[in-house]
Amino acid sequence: MIQQLYPQTNHSFRYELNKDMHLAAAHFIDHQSAGVCQEMHGHTYFINMTIAGNDLDEIGFLVDFKQLKSLIHSRFDHTVMNNHPEFKGVFPTTERIAEKIWGIVQAHLDTLAHSPRCLQVFVRETPTSYVVYRPLAEDFR
Numbered sequence: 001m002i003q004q005l006y007p008q009t010n011h012s013f014r015y016e017l018n019k020d021m022h023l024a025a026a027h028f029i030d031h032q033s034a035g036v037c038q039e040m041h042g043h044t045y046f047i048n049m050t051i052a053g054n055d056l057d058e059i060g061f062l063v064d065f066k067q068l069k070s071l072i073h074s075r076f077d078h079t080v081m082n083n084h085p086e087f088k089g090v091f092p093t094t095e096r097i098a099e100k101i102w103g104i105v106q107a108h109l110d111t112l113a114h115s116p117r118c119l120q121v122f123v124r125e126t127p128t129s130y131v132v133y134r135p136l137a138e139d140f141r
């Protein structure tokens with residue numbers, strides 16, 4: 001939830017940035033074990049991402065907050081998660097959504113010369129359910 005406190009990541013980078021955003025999206029989990037979630041339904045996803053690094057760009061940004069929002073919000077807001085290529089062959093569970101968001105964000109960070117890293121993606125799907133995705137060391141380029 002925006003302005004809530006999030007789980008902390010342990011690291012020794014000089015800078016840490018957090019970006020909150022929320023988006024409305026629909027999904028369904030097309031598996032018989034998913035019960036009522038097999039039917040198309042909607043959520044307001046609350047997302048927080050944690051970026052860290054030792055250096056800033058020439059403006060003094062670790063990464064532009066607006067760019068982070070644009071990467072995720074403009075892609076997924078008011079869409080059906082199942083329709084995105086990221087979810088071809090995998091169900092858009094909260095876990096997978098967090099993992100895919102990490103991949104999209106880190107792919108952008110990999111283009112930046114000062115090498116910031118996305119250390120954590122938090123995705124709240126309902127008022128009572130959320131996932132935290134933290135990459136392993138080998139997940140970074």
Ligand SMILES: Nc1nc2c(c(=O)[nH]1)N=C([C@H](O)[C@H](O)COP(=O)(O)OP(=O)(O)OP(=O)(O)O)CN2
Nearest residue numbers: 029034037041043092093094095125126127128129
């Ligand atoms: N590990 C996961 N379990 C479930 C997921 C998921 O993504 N990962 N998703 C769902 C459903 O999509 C559903 O939208 C969320 O379920 P739930 O939190 O149970 O929703 P409620 O609002 O009914 O929760 P209450 O705490 O009972 O009010 C299911 N499981």
Ligand SMILES: [Zn+2]
Nearest residue numbers: 027037041043
């Ligand atoms: Zn759902």
